[in-house]
Amino acid sequence: MTREDEFSALYRAHIRSVIAYFRRFKFTLEEARDLAQEVFVRVYRRMGSWQEEAEWAYLKKTAFHVALNELRRRDAQSRTAHEQSLDQMAAAPEDRSLWETRSSSPESELIDYQEEHLHRRRLHEAIRSLPERLQSCLLLWLGGLKYREIAKVLGITLDTAKTRIHEAKGLLALKIGSPPPSISDRQPGYEEPS
Secondary structure, X not given: OOHHHHHHHHHHHHHHHHHHHHHHOOOOHHHHHHHHHHHHHHHHHOXXXXXXXXXXXXXXXXXXXXXXXHHHHHHHHHHHHHHHHHHHHHHOOOOOHHHHOOOOOHHHHHHHHHHHHHHHHHHHHHHHOOXXXXXXXXXXXXXXXXXXXXXXXXXOOHHHHHHHHHHHHXXXXXXXXXXXXXXXXXXXXXXXXX
């Protein structure tokens, strides 16, 4: 059997499962299909180097990393958009209507923004310094997944998922002081995990 035949059989056997895996992360069907394609591109490039692992275990691990990368990319994109809108406001200070709806001055807004940006950077560095088992649980939780979903995605028990998230939040509190509202309460609009 050729490498292409092996890959084709692997693709046919698991494409639906990989797409379903991404749908659990709350990606749209179209996004899940695109991310699944990325998984299979990575797998094809590494064909032969992972044969000792079970196919699904390797695909799932690869899909997990692709999902994390996509969530990180979206977070960075969101921060960049926020920075650009602030830069646009600062570039046109003569247009006072931009500032009139705010109760504070442009200078204090900028200081607040810079403090928030520094705090976010420290938070991201602290999250990256967590052990992988804690980091993966915390990132999924921050991504909006419930404890039960996290346990299913990572193949761990519900209690283990809860414990790891609690431990991750505790370590972050030690590293950066008290956990920020985005960690202790999650962002507004996120449903609290059950």
